[in-house]
Amino acid sequence: MQSSRIVLHKLSKTYKRGDSEVRALVDVNATFEEGEFITLFGPSGCGKTTLLRIIAGLESQSEGDISLFGNSPAQASRLKNIAWVPQSSALLPWLSIRNNVLLSEFVNKRADRIVGSTRKAEDPDEVLADLGLADFKAALPAQLSGGMRQRAAIARGFVQGAPLMLMDEPFSALDELTRDSIRLRLLDVWEKHRKTVVFVTHSAFEAVMLSDRVVVMTPRPGRIHSIVDINLPRPRTREVLESREFEEKVREVKHILREGWGQDE
Ligand SMILES: Nc1ncnc2c1ncn2[C@@H]1O[C@H](COP(=O)(O)OP(=O)(O)OP(=O)(O)O)[C@@H](O)[C@H]1O
Ligand SMILES: [Mg+2]
Structure with missing residues:
Protein backbone atom coordinates (compact mmCIF):
# COMPACT_ATOMS: atom_id res chain seq x y z
CA MET A 1 0.00 0.00 0.00
CA GLN A 2 1.41 3.38 -0.99
CA SER A 3 1.38 5.94 1.76
CA SER A 4 0.20 8.90 -0.35
CA ARG A 5 -3.05 7.18 -1.20
CA ILE A 6 -6.34 6.23 0.35
CA VAL A 7 -6.86 2.51 -0.08
CA LEU A 8 -10.16 0.75 0.64
CA HIS A 9 -9.71 -3.00 0.53
CA LYS A 10 -12.64 -5.43 0.69
CA LEU A 11 -14.60 -3.18 3.05
CA SER A 12 -17.92 -4.46 4.31
CA LYS A 13 -20.26 -3.12 6.94
CA THR A 14 -23.17 -4.89 8.59
CA TYR A 15 -25.19 -3.04 11.21
CA LYS A 16 -26.88 -5.10 13.90
CA ARG A 17 -30.34 -3.89 14.88
CA GLY A 18 -31.73 -6.13 17.61
CA ASP A 19 -32.01 -9.59 16.08
CA SER A 20 -31.81 -8.36 12.51
CA GLU A 21 -28.88 -7.22 10.44
CA VAL A 22 -28.55 -4.50 7.81
CA ARG A 23 -25.88 -5.01 5.20
CA ALA A 24 -24.85 -1.47 4.39
CA LEU A 25 -21.66 -2.07 2.38
CA VAL A 26 -20.32 -5.15 0.62
CA ASP A 27 -16.81 -5.66 -0.79
CA VAL A 28 -15.87 -2.05 -1.43
CA ASN A 29 -12.49 -1.73 -3.16
CA ALA A 30 -11.01 1.57 -4.35
CA THR A 31 -7.84 3.61 -4.36
CA PHE A 32 -7.98 7.41 -4.24
CA GLU A 33 -4.87 9.39 -5.11
CA GLU A 34 -3.56 12.28 -3.07
CA GLY A 35 -5.13 15.57 -4.18
CA GLU A 36 -8.01 13.95 -6.04
CA PHE A 37 -11.60 15.19 -5.84
CA ILE A 38 -13.68 12.04 -5.46
CA THR A 39 -17.46 11.92 -5.27
CA LEU A 40 -19.57 9.09 -3.89
CA PHE A 41 -22.78 9.08 -5.91
CA GLY A 42 -25.69 6.76 -5.33
CA PRO A 43 -29.30 6.37 -4.20
CA SER A 44 -30.52 6.98 -0.68
CA GLY A 45 -29.53 4.18 1.69
CA CYS A 46 -26.69 2.80 -0.46
CA GLY A 47 -24.13 3.36 2.28
CA LYS A 48 -22.46 6.64 1.27
CA THR A 49 -22.54 8.14 4.75
CA THR A 50 -21.50 4.80 6.22
CA LEU A 51 -18.46 4.72 3.95
CA LEU A 52 -17.58 8.31 4.78
CA ARG A 53 -17.90 7.61 8.51
CA ILE A 54 -15.64 4.57 8.19
CA ILE A 55 -13.04 6.68 6.36
CA ALA A 56 -13.33 9.30 9.13
CA GLY A 57 -12.81 6.67 11.82
CA LEU A 58 -16.27 7.39 13.29
CA GLU A 59 -17.50 3.89 12.49
CA SER A 60 -15.60 0.64 12.22
CA GLN A 61 -15.90 -1.69 9.24
CA SER A 62 -17.11 -5.27 9.74
CA GLU A 63 -14.52 -6.63 7.30
CA GLY A 64 -11.63 -5.35 5.23
CA ASP A 65 -8.85 -2.81 5.56
CA ILE A 66 -8.49 0.89 5.05
CA SER A 67 -5.35 2.98 4.77
CA LEU A 68 -5.33 6.79 4.80
CA PHE A 69 -1.92 7.93 3.62
CA GLY A 70 -0.40 4.91 5.35
CA ASN A 71 -2.38 5.36 8.58
CA SER A 72 -5.52 3.79 9.96
CA PRO A 73 -8.54 6.14 10.22
CA ALA A 74 -8.05 6.28 13.99
CA GLN A 75 -4.41 7.33 13.60
CA ALA A 76 -5.25 9.81 10.84
CA SER A 77 -7.96 11.32 13.00
CA ARG A 78 -5.58 11.60 15.98
CA LEU A 79 -3.08 13.37 13.73
CA LYS A 80 -5.90 15.75 12.70
CA ASN A 81 -5.42 14.67 9.11
CA ILE A 82 -9.16 14.61 8.44
CA ALA A 83 -11.56 17.57 8.22
CA TRP A 84 -15.30 16.92 8.16
CA VAL A 85 -17.75 19.34 6.54
CA PRO A 86 -21.25 18.44 7.72
CA GLN A 87 -24.60 18.70 5.99
CA SER A 88 -25.66 21.63 8.18
CA SER A 89 -22.97 24.14 8.95
CA ALA A 90 -22.84 23.33 12.71
CA LEU A 91 -21.47 26.76 13.63
CA LEU A 103 -12.10 27.41 17.09
CA SER A 104 -11.32 24.03 15.56
CA GLU A 105 -7.87 25.30 14.72
CA PHE A 106 -7.36 26.30 18.36
CA VAL A 107 -8.42 22.85 19.54
CA ASN A 108 -6.33 21.12 16.87
CA LYS A 109 -3.22 23.13 17.71
CA ARG A 110 -3.34 21.87 21.28
CA ALA A 111 -3.77 18.33 20.00
CA ASP A 112 -0.84 18.78 17.58
CA ARG A 113 1.51 19.30 20.49
CA ILE A 114 0.35 16.12 22.17
CA VAL A 115 0.35 13.82 19.14
CA GLY A 116 3.25 15.46 17.28
CA SER A 117 1.28 16.28 14.12
CA THR A 118 3.08 18.15 11.33
CA ARG A 119 -0.16 19.53 9.92
CA LYS A 120 0.08 23.09 8.58
CA ALA A 121 -2.97 25.26 9.13
CA GLU A 122 -4.06 27.67 6.39
CA ASP A 123 -4.47 31.43 6.86
CA LEU A 128 -12.57 33.35 4.30
CA ALA A 129 -11.82 35.93 1.59
CA ASP A 130 -11.55 33.21 -1.07
CA LEU A 131 -14.98 31.98 -0.04
CA GLY A 132 -16.43 35.50 -0.32
CA LEU A 133 -16.77 36.05 3.43
CA ALA A 134 -14.15 38.80 3.94
CA ASP A 135 -16.83 41.32 4.97
CA PHE A 136 -18.66 38.91 7.28
CA LYS A 137 -15.86 37.76 9.59
CA ALA A 138 -17.30 39.66 12.55
CA ALA A 139 -20.90 38.60 11.89
CA LEU A 140 -22.71 35.97 13.93
CA PRO A 141 -23.98 32.86 12.11
CA ALA A 142 -27.61 34.01 12.49
CA GLN A 143 -26.77 37.15 10.49
CA LEU A 144 -25.71 35.08 7.47
CA SER A 145 -27.72 33.31 4.77
CA GLY A 146 -27.74 29.50 4.64
CA GLY A 147 -25.31 29.52 1.72
CA MET A 148 -22.91 31.82 3.57
CA ARG A 149 -23.05 29.62 6.67
CA GLN A 150 -22.18 26.61 4.54
CA ARG A 151 -19.28 28.54 3.02
CA ALA A 152 -18.08 29.28 6.56
CA ALA A 153 -18.24 25.55 7.34
CA ILE A 154 -16.13 24.87 4.26
CA ALA A 155 -13.67 27.58 5.34
CA ARG A 156 -13.42 25.90 8.75
CA GLY A 157 -12.58 22.63 6.99
CA PHE A 158 -9.87 24.15 4.79
CA VAL A 159 -8.29 26.22 7.56
CA GLN A 160 -7.56 23.08 9.56
CA GLY A 161 -4.92 22.17 6.95
CA ALA A 162 -5.92 18.51 7.01
CA PRO A 163 -4.84 16.70 3.82
CA LEU A 164 -8.21 14.91 3.63
CA MET A 165 -11.62 16.59 3.58
CA LEU A 166 -14.81 14.59 3.90
CA MET A 167 -18.05 16.30 2.85
CA ASP A 168 -21.42 14.61 3.30
CA GLU A 169 -23.98 16.36 1.09
CA PRO A 170 -22.86 19.79 2.32
CA PHE A 171 -25.15 21.67 -0.09
CA SER A 172 -28.31 19.61 0.18
CA ALA A 173 -30.19 22.17 2.27
CA LEU A 174 -29.53 25.01 -0.18
CA ASP A 175 -31.61 26.23 -3.10
CA GLU A 176 -30.37 25.48 -6.62
CA LEU A 177 -29.01 28.98 -7.40
CA THR A 178 -27.08 29.12 -4.15
CA ARG A 179 -25.74 25.61 -4.71
CA ASP A 180 -24.49 26.65 -8.12
CA SER A 181 -22.40 29.54 -6.86
CA ILE A 182 -21.13 27.73 -3.75
CA ARG A 183 -19.91 24.80 -5.88
CA LEU A 184 -17.83 27.21 -7.97
CA ARG A 185 -16.42 28.79 -4.80
CA LEU A 186 -15.53 25.37 -3.44
CA LEU A 187 -13.73 24.50 -6.67
CA ASP A 188 -11.76 27.77 -6.58
CA VAL A 189 -10.54 27.11 -3.05
CA TRP A 190 -9.88 23.43 -3.74
CA GLU A 191 -7.80 24.28 -6.86
CA LYS A 192 -5.66 26.48 -4.65
CA HIS A 193 -5.10 24.00 -1.82
CA ARG A 194 -5.55 20.65 -3.60
CA LYS A 195 -6.66 18.61 -0.60
CA THR A 196 -7.92 15.11 -1.19
CA VAL A 197 -11.72 15.42 -1.03
CA VAL A 198 -14.30 12.67 -0.67
CA PHE A 199 -17.67 14.30 -1.32
CA VAL A 200 -21.13 12.74 -1.13
CA THR A 201 -24.02 13.78 -3.34
CA HIS A 202 -27.33 12.63 -4.85
CA SER A 203 -26.85 14.95 -7.80
CA ALA A 204 -25.22 13.67 -10.99
CA PHE A 205 -24.64 17.25 -12.12
CA GLU A 206 -22.85 18.13 -8.88
CA ALA A 207 -20.78 14.93 -9.01
CA VAL A 208 -19.56 15.58 -12.56
CA MET A 209 -19.04 19.29 -12.02
CA LEU A 210 -16.77 18.85 -9.01
CA SER A 211 -14.93 15.60 -9.45
CA ASP A 212 -11.89 13.98 -10.95
CA ARG A 213 -13.63 10.63 -10.50
CA VAL A 214 -17.18 9.66 -9.56
CA VAL A 215 -17.76 6.47 -7.57
CA VAL A 216 -21.20 5.18 -8.61
CA MET A 217 -22.73 2.95 -5.94
CA THR A 218 -25.54 0.40 -6.19
CA PRO A 219 -28.61 0.34 -3.93
CA ARG A 220 -28.56 -1.64 -0.70
CA PRO A 221 -26.32 -3.30 0.08
CA GLY A 222 -23.93 -0.66 -1.25
CA ARG A 223 -21.25 -1.82 -3.65
CA ILE A 224 -19.16 0.15 -6.07
CA HIS A 225 -20.74 -0.32 -9.48
CA SER A 226 -18.17 1.72 -11.45
CA ILE A 227 -15.67 4.50 -11.01
CA VAL A 228 -16.08 7.05 -13.79
CA ASP A 229 -13.20 9.29 -14.88
CA ILE A 230 -14.33 12.87 -15.38
CA ASN A 231 -11.64 13.93 -17.76
CA LEU A 232 -13.05 17.40 -18.34
CA PRO A 233 -10.72 20.41 -18.23
CA ARG A 234 -10.15 22.40 -15.05
CA PRO A 235 -10.99 24.98 -13.98
CA ARG A 236 -14.58 24.00 -14.58
CA THR A 237 -15.62 27.28 -16.14
CA ARG A 238 -19.17 28.10 -17.28
CA GLU A 239 -17.96 27.18 -20.76
CA VAL A 240 -16.95 23.68 -19.59
CA LEU A 241 -20.22 23.26 -17.70
CA GLU A 242 -22.24 24.20 -20.76
CA SER A 243 -20.27 21.94 -23.13
CA ARG A 244 -21.63 18.84 -24.84
CA GLU A 245 -18.89 16.74 -23.19
CA PHE A 246 -20.14 17.81 -19.76
CA GLU A 247 -23.73 16.92 -20.60
CA GLU A 248 -22.61 13.55 -21.91
CA LYS A 249 -20.73 12.80 -18.68
CA VAL A 250 -23.80 13.64 -16.59
CA ARG A 251 -25.86 11.34 -18.80
CA GLU A 252 -23.25 8.57 -18.53
CA VAL A 253 -23.16 8.77 -14.73
CA LYS A 254 -26.98 8.71 -14.53
CA HIS A 255 -27.10 5.77 -16.91
CA ILE A 256 -24.60 3.79 -14.80
CA LEU A 257 -26.65 4.55 -11.69
CA ARG A 258 -29.78 3.16 -13.37
CA GLU A 259 -27.87 0.05 -14.42
CA GLY A 260 -27.01 -0.48 -10.76
CA TRP A 261 -30.71 -0.61 -9.81
CA GLY A 262 -31.02 -3.89 -11.66
CA GLN A 263 -28.16 -5.43 -9.77
CA ASP A 264 -29.48 -5.87 -6.24
CA GLU A 265 -28.88 -9.07 -4.24
N1 LIG B 1 -26.32 3.33 12.95
C1 LIG B 1 -27.01 2.51 12.16
N2 LIG B 1 -27.64 1.42 12.65
C2 LIG B 1 -28.33 0.57 11.86
N3 LIG B 1 -28.46 0.76 10.52
C3 LIG B 1 -27.85 1.83 9.97
C4 LIG B 1 -27.11 2.77 10.74
N4 LIG B 1 -26.62 3.73 9.92
C5 LIG B 1 -27.06 3.41 8.69
N5 LIG B 1 -27.79 2.28 8.72
C6 LIG B 1 -28.40 1.61 7.55
O1 LIG B 1 -27.37 1.36 6.59
C7 LIG B 1 -27.83 1.64 5.27
C8 LIG B 1 -26.94 2.71 4.64
O2 LIG B 1 -27.16 3.94 5.31
P1 LIG B 1 -26.36 5.27 4.95
O3 LIG B 1 -26.80 6.33 5.88
O4 LIG B 1 -24.91 4.97 4.91
O5 LIG B 1 -26.87 5.55 3.46
P2 LIG B 1 -26.69 6.84 2.54
O6 LIG B 1 -26.27 6.33 1.18
O7 LIG B 1 -25.85 7.85 3.19
O8 LIG B 1 -28.20 7.37 2.41
P3 LIG B 1 -28.73 8.88 2.18
O9 LIG B 1 -28.42 9.19 0.73
O10 LIG B 1 -30.20 8.77 2.41
O11 LIG B 1 -28.02 9.78 3.13
C9 LIG B 1 -29.28 2.07 5.41
O12 LIG B 1 -30.08 0.95 5.18
C10 LIG B 1 -29.41 2.51 6.86
O13 LIG B 1 -30.70 2.28 7.35
MG1 LIG C 1 -26.17 9.82 3.84
Whole structure:
Protein backbone atom coordinates (compact mmCIF):
# COMPACT_ATOMS: atom_id res chain seq x y z
CA MET A 1 0.00 0.00 0.00
CA GLN A 2 1.41 3.38 -0.99
CA SER A 3 1.38 5.94 1.76
CA SER A 4 0.20 8.90 -0.35
CA ARG A 5 -3.05 7.18 -1.20
CA ILE A 6 -6.34 6.23 0.35
CA VAL A 7 -6.86 2.51 -0.08
CA LEU A 8 -10.16 0.75 0.64
CA HIS A 9 -9.71 -3.00 0.53
CA LYS A 10 -12.64 -5.43 0.69
CA LEU A 11 -14.60 -3.18 3.05
CA SER A 12 -17.92 -4.46 4.31
CA LYS A 13 -20.26 -3.12 6.94
CA THR A 14 -23.17 -4.89 8.59
CA TYR A 15 -25.19 -3.04 11.21
CA LYS A 16 -26.88 -5.10 13.90
CA ARG A 17 -30.34 -3.89 14.88
CA GLY A 18 -31.73 -6.13 17.61
CA ASP A 19 -32.01 -9.59 16.08
CA SER A 20 -31.81 -8.36 12.51
CA GLU A 21 -28.88 -7.22 10.44
CA VAL A 22 -28.55 -4.50 7.81
CA ARG A 23 -25.88 -5.01 5.20
CA ALA A 24 -24.85 -1.47 4.39
CA LEU A 25 -21.66 -2.07 2.38
CA VAL A 26 -20.32 -5.15 0.62
CA ASP A 27 -16.81 -5.66 -0.79
CA VAL A 28 -15.87 -2.05 -1.43
CA ASN A 29 -12.49 -1.73 -3.16
CA ALA A 30 -11.01 1.57 -4.35
CA THR A 31 -7.84 3.61 -4.36
CA PHE A 32 -7.98 7.41 -4.24
CA GLU A 33 -4.87 9.39 -5.11
CA GLU A 34 -3.56 12.28 -3.07
CA GLY A 35 -5.13 15.57 -4.18
CA GLU A 36 -8.01 13.95 -6.04
CA PHE A 37 -11.60 15.19 -5.84
CA ILE A 38 -13.68 12.04 -5.46
CA THR A 39 -17.46 11.92 -5.27
CA LEU A 40 -19.57 9.09 -3.89
CA PHE A 41 -22.78 9.08 -5.91
CA GLY A 42 -25.69 6.76 -5.33
CA PRO A 43 -29.30 6.37 -4.20
CA SER A 44 -30.52 6.98 -0.68
CA GLY A 45 -29.53 4.18 1.69
CA CYS A 46 -26.69 2.80 -0.46
CA GLY A 47 -24.13 3.36 2.28
CA LYS A 48 -22.46 6.64 1.27
CA THR A 49 -22.54 8.14 4.75
CA THR A 50 -21.50 4.80 6.22
CA LEU A 51 -18.46 4.72 3.95
CA LEU A 52 -17.58 8.31 4.78
CA ARG A 53 -17.90 7.61 8.51
CA ILE A 54 -15.64 4.57 8.19
CA ILE A 55 -13.04 6.68 6.36
CA ALA A 56 -13.33 9.30 9.13
CA GLY A 57 -12.81 6.67 11.82
CA LEU A 58 -16.27 7.39 13.29
CA GLU A 59 -17.50 3.89 12.49
CA SER A 60 -15.60 0.64 12.22
CA GLN A 61 -15.90 -1.69 9.24
CA SER A 62 -17.11 -5.27 9.74
CA GLU A 63 -14.52 -6.63 7.30
CA GLY A 64 -11.63 -5.35 5.23
CA ASP A 65 -8.85 -2.81 5.56
CA ILE A 66 -8.49 0.89 5.05
CA SER A 67 -5.35 2.98 4.77
CA LEU A 68 -5.33 6.79 4.80
CA PHE A 69 -1.92 7.93 3.62
CA GLY A 70 -0.40 4.91 5.35
CA ASN A 71 -2.38 5.36 8.58
CA SER A 72 -5.52 3.79 9.96
CA PRO A 73 -8.54 6.14 10.22
CA ALA A 74 -8.05 6.28 13.99
CA GLN A 75 -4.41 7.33 13.60
CA ALA A 76 -5.25 9.81 10.84
CA SER A 77 -7.96 11.32 13.00
CA ARG A 78 -5.58 11.60 15.98
CA LEU A 79 -3.08 13.37 13.73
CA LYS A 80 -5.90 15.75 12.70
CA ASN A 81 -5.42 14.67 9.11
CA ILE A 82 -9.16 14.61 8.44
CA ALA A 83 -11.56 17.57 8.22
CA TRP A 84 -15.30 16.92 8.16
CA VAL A 85 -17.75 19.34 6.54
CA PRO A 86 -21.25 18.44 7.72
CA GLN A 87 -24.60 18.70 5.99
CA SER A 88 -25.66 21.63 8.18
CA SER A 89 -22.97 24.14 8.95
CA ALA A 90 -22.84 23.33 12.71
CA LEU A 91 -21.47 26.76 13.63
CA LEU A 92 -21.58 27.93 17.24
CA PRO A 93 -24.25 30.68 17.31
CA TRP A 94 -22.51 32.87 19.90
CA LEU A 95 -19.17 33.08 18.07
CA SER A 96 -18.33 35.29 15.10
CA ILE A 97 -17.68 33.60 11.76
CA ARG A 98 -13.95 34.16 12.14
CA ASN A 99 -13.90 32.69 15.63
CA ASN A 100 -15.97 29.73 14.51
CA VAL A 101 -13.37 29.06 11.85
CA LEU A 102 -10.56 29.53 14.36
CA LEU A 103 -12.10 27.41 17.09
CA SER A 104 -11.32 24.03 15.56
CA GLU A 105 -7.87 25.30 14.72
CA PHE A 106 -7.36 26.30 18.36
CA VAL A 107 -8.42 22.85 19.54
CA ASN A 108 -6.33 21.12 16.87
CA LYS A 109 -3.22 23.13 17.71
CA ARG A 110 -3.34 21.87 21.28
CA ALA A 111 -3.77 18.33 20.00
CA ASP A 112 -0.84 18.78 17.58
CA ARG A 113 1.51 19.30 20.49
CA ILE A 114 0.35 16.12 22.17
CA VAL A 115 0.35 13.82 19.14
CA GLY A 116 3.25 15.46 17.28
CA SER A 117 1.28 16.28 14.12
CA THR A 118 3.08 18.15 11.33
CA ARG A 119 -0.16 19.53 9.92
CA LYS A 120 0.08 23.09 8.58
CA ALA A 121 -2.97 25.26 9.13
CA GLU A 122 -4.06 27.67 6.39
CA ASP A 123 -4.47 31.43 6.86
CA PRO A 124 -8.11 31.89 8.03
CA ASP A 125 -8.46 35.39 6.60
CA GLU A 126 -7.28 34.27 3.20
CA VAL A 127 -9.60 31.25 3.12
CA LEU A 128 -12.57 33.35 4.30
CA ALA A 129 -11.82 35.93 1.59
CA ASP A 130 -11.55 33.21 -1.07
CA LEU A 131 -14.98 31.98 -0.04
CA GLY A 132 -16.43 35.50 -0.32
CA LEU A 133 -16.77 36.05 3.43
CA ALA A 134 -14.15 38.80 3.94
CA ASP A 135 -16.83 41.32 4.97
CA PHE A 136 -18.66 38.91 7.28
CA LYS A 137 -15.86 37.76 9.59
CA ALA A 138 -17.30 39.66 12.55
CA ALA A 139 -20.90 38.60 11.89
CA LEU A 140 -22.71 35.97 13.93
CA PRO A 141 -23.98 32.86 12.11
CA ALA A 142 -27.61 34.01 12.49
CA GLN A 143 -26.77 37.15 10.49
CA LEU A 144 -25.71 35.08 7.47
CA SER A 145 -27.72 33.31 4.77
CA GLY A 146 -27.74 29.50 4.64
CA GLY A 147 -25.31 29.52 1.72
CA MET A 148 -22.91 31.82 3.57
CA ARG A 149 -23.05 29.62 6.67
CA GLN A 150 -22.18 26.61 4.54
CA ARG A 151 -19.28 28.54 3.02
CA ALA A 152 -18.08 29.28 6.56
CA ALA A 153 -18.24 25.55 7.34
CA ILE A 154 -16.13 24.87 4.26
CA ALA A 155 -13.67 27.58 5.34
CA ARG A 156 -13.42 25.90 8.75
CA GLY A 157 -12.58 22.63 6.99
CA PHE A 158 -9.87 24.15 4.79
CA VAL A 159 -8.29 26.22 7.56
CA GLN A 160 -7.56 23.08 9.56
CA GLY A 161 -4.92 22.17 6.95
CA ALA A 162 -5.92 18.51 7.01
CA PRO A 163 -4.84 16.70 3.82
CA LEU A 164 -8.21 14.91 3.63
CA MET A 165 -11.62 16.59 3.58
CA LEU A 166 -14.81 14.59 3.90
CA MET A 167 -18.05 16.30 2.85
CA ASP A 168 -21.42 14.61 3.30
CA GLU A 169 -23.98 16.36 1.09
CA PRO A 170 -22.86 19.79 2.32
CA PHE A 171 -25.15 21.67 -0.09
CA SER A 172 -28.31 19.61 0.18
CA ALA A 173 -30.19 22.17 2.27
CA LEU A 174 -29.53 25.01 -0.18
CA ASP A 175 -31.61 26.23 -3.10
CA GLU A 176 -30.37 25.48 -6.62
CA LEU A 177 -29.01 28.98 -7.40
CA THR A 178 -27.08 29.12 -4.15
CA ARG A 179 -25.74 25.61 -4.71
CA ASP A 180 -24.49 26.65 -8.12
CA SER A 181 -22.40 29.54 -6.86
CA ILE A 182 -21.13 27.73 -3.75
CA ARG A 183 -19.91 24.80 -5.88
CA LEU A 184 -17.83 27.21 -7.97
CA ARG A 185 -16.42 28.79 -4.80
CA LEU A 186 -15.53 25.37 -3.44
CA LEU A 187 -13.73 24.50 -6.67
CA ASP A 188 -11.76 27.77 -6.58
CA VAL A 189 -10.54 27.11 -3.05
CA TRP A 190 -9.88 23.43 -3.74
CA GLU A 191 -7.80 24.28 -6.86
CA LYS A 192 -5.66 26.48 -4.65
CA HIS A 193 -5.10 24.00 -1.82
CA ARG A 194 -5.55 20.65 -3.60
CA LYS A 195 -6.66 18.61 -0.60
CA THR A 196 -7.92 15.11 -1.19
CA VAL A 197 -11.72 15.42 -1.03
CA VAL A 198 -14.30 12.67 -0.67
CA PHE A 199 -17.67 14.30 -1.32
CA VAL A 200 -21.13 12.74 -1.13
CA THR A 201 -24.02 13.78 -3.34
CA HIS A 202 -27.33 12.63 -4.85
CA SER A 203 -26.85 14.95 -7.80
CA ALA A 204 -25.22 13.67 -10.99
CA PHE A 205 -24.64 17.25 -12.12
CA GLU A 206 -22.85 18.13 -8.88
CA ALA A 207 -20.78 14.93 -9.01
CA VAL A 208 -19.56 15.58 -12.56
CA MET A 209 -19.04 19.29 -12.02
CA LEU A 210 -16.77 18.85 -9.01
CA SER A 211 -14.93 15.60 -9.45
CA ASP A 212 -11.89 13.98 -10.95
CA ARG A 213 -13.63 10.63 -10.50
CA VAL A 214 -17.18 9.66 -9.56
CA VAL A 215 -17.76 6.47 -7.57
CA VAL A 216 -21.20 5.18 -8.61
CA MET A 217 -22.73 2.95 -5.94
CA THR A 218 -25.54 0.40 -6.19
CA PRO A 219 -28.61 0.34 -3.93
CA ARG A 220 -28.56 -1.64 -0.70
CA PRO A 221 -26.32 -3.30 0.08
CA GLY A 222 -23.93 -0.66 -1.25
CA ARG A 223 -21.25 -1.82 -3.65
CA ILE A 224 -19.16 0.15 -6.07
CA HIS A 225 -20.74 -0.32 -9.48
CA SER A 226 -18.17 1.72 -11.45
CA ILE A 227 -15.67 4.50 -11.01
CA VAL A 228 -16.08 7.05 -13.79
CA ASP A 229 -13.20 9.29 -14.88
CA ILE A 230 -14.33 12.87 -15.38
CA ASN A 231 -11.64 13.93 -17.76
CA LEU A 232 -13.05 17.40 -18.34
CA PRO A 233 -10.72 20.41 -18.23
CA ARG A 234 -10.15 22.40 -15.05
CA PRO A 235 -10.99 24.98 -13.98
CA ARG A 236 -14.58 24.00 -14.58
CA THR A 237 -15.62 27.28 -16.14
CA ARG A 238 -19.17 28.10 -17.28
CA GLU A 239 -17.96 27.18 -20.76
CA VAL A 240 -16.95 23.68 -19.59
CA LEU A 241 -20.22 23.26 -17.70
CA GLU A 242 -22.24 24.20 -20.76
CA SER A 243 -20.27 21.94 -23.13
CA ARG A 244 -21.63 18.84 -24.84
CA GLU A 245 -18.89 16.74 -23.19
CA PHE A 246 -20.14 17.81 -19.76
CA GLU A 247 -23.73 16.92 -20.60
CA GLU A 248 -22.61 13.55 -21.91
CA LYS A 249 -20.73 12.80 -18.68
CA VAL A 250 -23.80 13.64 -16.59
CA ARG A 251 -25.86 11.34 -18.80
CA GLU A 252 -23.25 8.57 -18.53
CA VAL A 253 -23.16 8.77 -14.73
CA LYS A 254 -26.98 8.71 -14.53
CA HIS A 255 -27.10 5.77 -16.91
CA ILE A 256 -24.60 3.79 -14.80
CA LEU A 257 -26.65 4.55 -11.69
CA ARG A 258 -29.78 3.16 -13.37
CA GLU A 259 -27.87 0.05 -14.42
CA GLY A 260 -27.01 -0.48 -10.76
CA TRP A 261 -30.71 -0.61 -9.81
CA GLY A 262 -31.02 -3.89 -11.66
CA GLN A 263 -28.16 -5.43 -9.77
CA ASP A 264 -29.48 -5.87 -6.24
CA GLU A 265 -28.88 -9.07 -4.24
N1 LIG B 1 -26.32 3.33 12.95
C1 LIG B 1 -27.01 2.51 12.16
N2 LIG B 1 -27.64 1.42 12.65
C2 LIG B 1 -28.33 0.57 11.86
N3 LIG B 1 -28.46 0.76 10.52
C3 LIG B 1 -27.85 1.83 9.97
C4 LIG B 1 -27.11 2.77 10.74
N4 LIG B 1 -26.62 3.73 9.92
C5 LIG B 1 -27.06 3.41 8.69
N5 LIG B 1 -27.79 2.28 8.72
C6 LIG B 1 -28.40 1.61 7.55
O1 LIG B 1 -27.37 1.36 6.59
C7 LIG B 1 -27.83 1.64 5.27
C8 LIG B 1 -26.94 2.71 4.64
O2 LIG B 1 -27.16 3.94 5.31
P1 LIG B 1 -26.36 5.27 4.95
O3 LIG B 1 -26.80 6.33 5.88
O4 LIG B 1 -24.91 4.97 4.91
O5 LIG B 1 -26.87 5.55 3.46
P2 LIG B 1 -26.69 6.84 2.54
O6 LIG B 1 -26.27 6.33 1.18
O7 LIG B 1 -25.85 7.85 3.19
O8 LIG B 1 -28.20 7.37 2.41
P3 LIG B 1 -28.73 8.88 2.18
O9 LIG B 1 -28.42 9.19 0.73
O10 LIG B 1 -30.20 8.77 2.41
O11 LIG B 1 -28.02 9.78 3.13
C9 LIG B 1 -29.28 2.07 5.41
O12 LIG B 1 -30.08 0.95 5.18
C10 LIG B 1 -29.41 2.51 6.86
O13 LIG B 1 -30.70 2.28 7.35
MG1 LIG C 1 -26.17 9.82 3.84
